Every structure is written in structure tokens, then in C-alpha cells.
Amino acid sequence: MNAASSGLPRPVIIIEECKGCGRCVAACPKEVLRISTTVNGMGYRVAEYVGEGCVGCAFCFYNCPEPFAIEVHKEDDRS
Amino acid sequence: MIIKSKGFYEEFERKAGRKRTTHYCAGCGHGIIQKLIAEAMADLGIQDDTVFVSPVGCAAFCYYYLDCGNVAGPHGRAAAVASGLVRAIPDKIVIAYQGDGDLGAIGFNNAFQAANRGDGFAHFFVNNALYAMTGGQLAPTSLPGQKTTTSPYGRDVVKTGEPLKVCEIFNQLDRPVYIERVSVADTKRIMKARKAIRKALQIQKEGKGYAFVEILSPCPTNMRADSVKAAQFVTDEMEKTFPLGCLRDRSDEEAPCCMDIAPRSVDDIVSADYEGDEITDMPDIKERKYKFSGFGGQGILSLGLVLADAASELGRHVSWFPSYGPEQRGGSASCSVVVSGLEIGSPAIDHPDVLVAMNQPSLERFLPTMQSGSVLIYESSVPLEIQVPEGVTVYPFPAADIASDNGVAKAANTALLGCMVELGLLDMPDEDVAAALARSFAAKPKLVDSNKKVFEAARAYARERLV
Missing domain, CATH: 3.40.50.970 (Thiamin diphosphate (ThDP)-binding fold, Pyr/PP domains)
Structure with missing residues (x-):
């Protein structure tokens, strides 16, 4: 069962908007974000979610300097 | 619930290149x-x-x-x-x-x-x-x-x-x-x-x-x-x-109000009955260019203003154009007044028809610009050591002495006004000039009578000695 279907909180990283600065990785209190080996169209190695452990605090969102690179989805958006 | 950005454009249309990414460096x-x-x-x-x-x-x-x-x-x-x-x-x-x-x-x-x-x-x-x-x-x-x-x-x-x-x-x-x-x-x-x-x-x-x-x-x-x-x-x-x-x-405090300063109407500030004048062209009133010049503090600019005010009250076209240094007193000051029955082209004067000079620098500066047929009145305590251009009529006039002798040492300008009236240089009824002079002291009524005395004494002198 992955995070999206479990209804658990999870960060959603939009790969093409991420500049790989690492602020979200440093800010995550649960240490469940990391810089991946994936390189996006701008040439950045982007952040990724390890897949579990997110508590939905949105620290990553507020530390991210890009408007659209990261969102935090919480359980009540199940549809 | 999705936590995501608000308040941004969905697409950054004005930006070149990527439409959902800022131009900022990573980590900015x-x-x-x-x-x-x-x-x-x-x-x-x-x-x-x-x-x-x-x-x-x-x-x-x-x-x-x-x-x-x-x-x-x-x-x-x-x-x-x-x-x-x-x-x-x-x-x-x-x-x-x-x-x-x-x-x-x-x-x-x-x-x-x-x-x-x-x-x-x-x-x-x-x-x-x-x-x-x-x-x-x-x-x-x-x-x-x-x-x-x-x-x-x-x-x-x-x-x-x-x-x-x-x-x-x-x-x-x-x-x-x-x-x-x-x-x-x-x-x-x-x-x-x-x-x-x-x-x-x-x-x-x-x-x-x-x-x-x-x-x-x-x-x-x-x-x-x-x-x-x-x-x-x-x-x-x-x-x-x-x-x-x-x-x-201090965000819990009331917003500050403007100070209670009563607004004044334009009429209060300019004058109670000023309505903006209709000017009718008067082709038979010839254009005259007056230059008044002296030290700052001698009342040069005020003298020009009295003349301009008198002409304005008579419905003529008038310009008054002062020129002075940064000093309040003691520097050179002059003003150019043009009075005309028709619209005035320029308030600047290259060749005055009448020059009133109250000191030596004024003579040095403006006398050479005078042309034949023009009139010079100068303060006679100042030696006239400059070549007078041909055809200029010269009137030496003891404005300072007349003012002192009549009790208002500072009123040399008023004396000069009286002299100009008597020499017929103003093209307007005497009483209109006297009225403008009185208006100029509206804020200092005590000075009206003493200046009137200087004005009349100057006229008497000019009538007896100059005309």
C-alpha cells in the first residue's frame, strides 16, 4: 500500500519545479525526505519522499522557496 | 486537505522560460x-x-x-x-x-x-x-x-x-x-x-x-x-x-487621526473678492518694459509689485518677473515688469524702456542695455560713472534722502514710485497708483500714511526739479 492510497499525510514533490536546494530535507522533523538521484529538466537532483513517516507538518512546504515544487496532502482529501 | 501555495498566478505569463518556476537561485x-x-x-x-x-x-x-x-x-x-x-x-x-x-x-x-x-x-x-x-x-x-x-x-x-x-x-x-x-x-x-x-x-x-x-x-x-x-x-x-x-x-491602538487644522478657502489666502480677472485687450495702451534694480532689501521687488498691481487692477496685461540671489538681504535683486494693452510675449526684458537703478552694480549691468528713447532714473547718491547710451534720458533722483527726510528711511522705493508718476512714465491715473501703494501696506496699516507722505514729497521734488 503506497502513501497516496493509504490516506496518510504525504508530501507531493513536483519534480519539474524542484531546484534540489535541500531546505525541505533539512527541515523535515521525521527525516523522511532526501535528495534523490533523479535529475529534472532544469538539471537539478530533486527531493523525494522516502515513502512513509510523514506527519503532515508542512515544514517542507514553508521552507521551500518555490511556489509550486511541493504540496502536502493530508488524509481528509481522500475521495 | 492539500497544503499548497496561494496568492500566486497559476502561470507566470510575464516570465520568459518556465512558467511555474521562479527566477531565484536554489535556496533563495x-x-x-x-x-x-x-x-x-x-x-x-x-x-x-x-x-x-x-x-x-x-x-x-x-x-x-x-x-x-x-x-x-x-x-x-x-x-x-x-x-x-x-x-x-x-x-x-x-x-x-x-x-x-x-x-x-x-x-x-x-x-x-x-x-x-x-x-x-x-x-x-x-x-x-x-x-x-x-x-x-x-x-x-x-x-x-x-x-x-x-x-x-x-x-x-x-x-x-x-x-x-x-x-x-x-x-x-x-x-x-x-x-x-x-x-x-x-x-x-x-x-x-x-x-x-x-x-x-x-x-x-x-x-x-x-x-x-x-x-x-x-x-x-x-x-x-x-x-x-x-x-x-x-x-x-x-x-x-x-x-x-x-x-x-501599536496595532491595538486607534489609528491616528489627522490634526485638527481648520482648512482655509482660497479666497482667504488670496483675497476675499478675487474672482479671476477678465482681461479685455486695449490696443491703444502701448507696451512698456520696466526694470527695477538694486540691493536686496531696498524694496526693489515690492516697487515692481505695486506697479504690476496697479496695472492689473486697471485690467491690463501684466508680468512681474523677479531675479535675486540666495541672500535674503544685501545681494543684487532686480525685477522686470511688463505692462501692455495686449498679451505679453515674454516677461524677460533685454532692453528696458524705463530703468530704475538704486546702486552702482545695477547701472553697470543694465545701463549698457538701454536704447535710444528710454528713460533712466537712478539714485543720485550713486555716482554715474558709466557711459550713457545715446538717446537715453537721465534723471538723477535723491530717493534715499527724500525717504529719510520724511521719516521712513526704508521707503526709497516709494519715493521712486512718486517720481515715476510725476514723470508720466506709468500711463495710468495717479489715484490708481496711490491706491496700489496703499494696498501694498494692507498688512501694515501704520505704514500707509508715512509712505503716502514720502510719495507726495517725491512727486513735489520731481515736479519742481526734474520735469
Whole structure:
């Protein structure tokens, strides 16, 4: 069962908007974000979610300097 | 629930290249700060009532991103533009956003005066202790010992000054409502910054006045660090010089009211019955050009004004054009008066028809410009040592003596007016000139009679000795 279907909180990283600065990785209190080996169209190695452990605090969102690179989805958006 | 950005355009249409990505470097604090401002605007429901003034610097392109009204200010002038906006559209919310080079250096006075006036806008000051856009040079806010491209061995505060603490300086002013310094170096600090930004905008929504928020912000590129280390520099080094905290919060107080200064009507200020004159052309009134010249303080400009006033009351076209130095008294002063029955082309006079000269420099300067058929009246205690151009009629006149002998030493100008009347140089009824003279002393009624005496004595002298 992955995070999206479990209804658990999870960060959603939009790969093409991420500049790989690492602020979200440093800010995550649960240490469940990391810089991946994936390189996006701008040439950045982007952040990724390890897949579990997110508590939905949105620290990553507020530390991210890009408007659209990261969102935090919480359980009540199940549809 | 999805936590995501609000208050931004969905697509950055004005921006070249990628339409959902900012132009900022990876890890730049501007993006974090603008995310907080955009979110606050959206949450407060003020986007459609807000005008955001972009600065010059890295944040010059805020108008690409923020979904509200946008204006771009010239370098350093965002605060001045905001001050104009709050006057032009007082019911709207205005935000000015500036970096430390923009606000702290070239634009400091604009920002300072806006804060001192308490102009009603939210002022966001992004401090990264250097000039970023131009390549990491020393800024007014650079730290003691900080290495920048123009202080490669470190900032020497003895040579280049101490870091400019803008919050502390603004906190000396009476009018700001709210002053706080925050940081976006980590989550805890970002949350405080978020609160401060929302408060500054709430103050605008309530129309309470000037709110200033300084935001310490990392510049990984010019701090020569990755984004995490740059943020660490902001916390470990910048906060030593720029301690975080709220310096002032008067947002719970009532907004200040304007002082109770009773407005005066234009009629009070100009004159009670002034309605703007209809001027009818009078082709038979010949144009005459008068030059009055002397030392400042001799009443030269007033003499010209009396003549201009008398002619104006008679419905003639008049111009009065003064020329004087920066000194209140003692320098050279002159005025050019043109009276005509028809419209006047220029108030400047190259060749006067009548020159009234009260001192030697006046003679030296203007007598050579006189042409045949013109008239010179000069203060006869001044020696006439200059060649008089051919065809100029010369009247020496003891204006100063006549004034003193009649008890008003300063009224030499009045004496000269009397002389001009008697010599028939004014083309108007005597009583109209006398009336204008009396009007000129409207604010000092005690002087009316004494000047009238000088005026009549001067006329008598001119009648007996000159005509």
C-alpha cells in the first residue's frame, strides 16, 4: 500500500519545479525526505519522499522557496 | 486537505522560460518570503485590493508571480512609489518590498521619510547582508569582518561603517505602528516571519498605518554556501548583529487621526473678492518694459509689485518677473515688469524702456542695455560713472534722502514710485497708483500714511526739479 492510497499525510514533490536546494530535507522533523538521484529538466537532483513517516507538518512546504515544487496532502482529501 | 501555495498566478505569463518556476537561485530566501506574503494576501482576502511595489534587485520580478496589482519602482524608490500610491488610492492596500541594497543604501531616505510620516503601507525589508543581484558586493548591512567581493579581506567597520540597523533606526520615529525583525532560516523562524507578515497586512487592512518587517534571508549564491549552510550563516552570524524580535507593536491602538487644522478657502489666502480677472485687450495702451534694480532689501521687488498691481487692477496685461540671489538681504535683486494693452510675449526684458537703478552694480549691468528713447532714473547718491547710451534720458533722483527726510528711511522705493508718476512714465491715473501703494501696506496699516507722505514729497521734488 503506497502513501497516496493509504490516506496518510504525504508530501507531493513536483519534480519539474524542484531546484534540489535541500531546505525541505533539512527541515523535515521525521527525516523522511532526501535528495534523490533523479535529475529534472532544469538539471537539478530533486527531493523525494522516502515513502512513509510523514506527519503532515508542512515544514517542507514553508521552507521551500518555490511556489509550486511541493504540496502536502493530508488524509481528509481522500475521495 | 492539500497544503499548497496561494496568492500566486497559476502561470507566470510575464516570465520568459518556465512558467511555474521562479527566477531565484536554489535556496533563495525571496521565494520563501513571497510565499508567505502571497498566502497572507489570499487568506486575508485582499489580493484584489492590493498593489505590490517591486524593488530593483533580485526581487525586481515579483510582478511575475504575485496575483495582485503590481508596480515596479526605480532603484531604491519602492517606498517613494508606495508613499505616492497611498495618497493616490487611499482605500487600497499597498505593499513595498525591498532588499538591503535598495532600501539600506540608495533608497534609505525615501524609506526613512515614509516611516517618519507613517505612510499607510506594509514595508518588507529583505536583508541578506550583501548586494546579491550585482554579484555579492558589500552592502550597508554587511557584517563586521564579512567577506564580500568588494571587501575580500573582510569588512573593516572603521573604513566602511557599521552595519545599518534599520529596525532600530526606524524605532526612533514616532509614526510607525509596527516594527519587527524576523528570519526565514528555519521552520521555527519562518513561522514567526509568517505571523509578522500577516500582522503587517492586517494592519493595512484595518488602515492603521505604517508597518515595517525586516526579514533576514539567506543568499546561498553570494554567501558561497549551500542552502542549508547559508541559512545557518543567517542564524549564527547575522543574528548577532541583527537580533530578532518585535521592536514595536501599536496595532491595538486607534489609528491616528489627522490634526485638527481648520482648512482655509482660497479666497482667504488670496483675497476675499478675487474672482479671476477678465482681461479685455486695449490696443491703444502701448507696451512698456520696466526694470527695477538694486540691493536686496531696498524694496526693489515690492516697487515692481505695486506697479504690476496697479496695472492689473486697471485690467491690463501684466508680468512681474523677479531675479535675486540666495541672500535674503544685501545681494543684487532686480525685477522686470511688463505692462501692455495686449498679451505679453515674454516677461524677460533685454532692453528696458524705463530703468530704475538704486546702486552702482545695477547701472553697470543694465545701463549698457538701454536704447535710444528710454528713460533712466537712478539714485543720485550713486555716482554715474558709466557711459550713457545715446538717446537715453537721465534723471538723477535723491530717493534715499527724500525717504529719510520724511521719516521712513526704508521707503526709497516709494519715493521712486512718486517720481515715476510725476514723470508720466506709468500711463495710468495717479489715484490708481496711490491706491496700489496703499494696498501694498494692507498688512501694515501704520505704514500707509508715512509712505503716502514720502510719495507726495517725491512727486513735489520731481515736479519742481526734474520735469
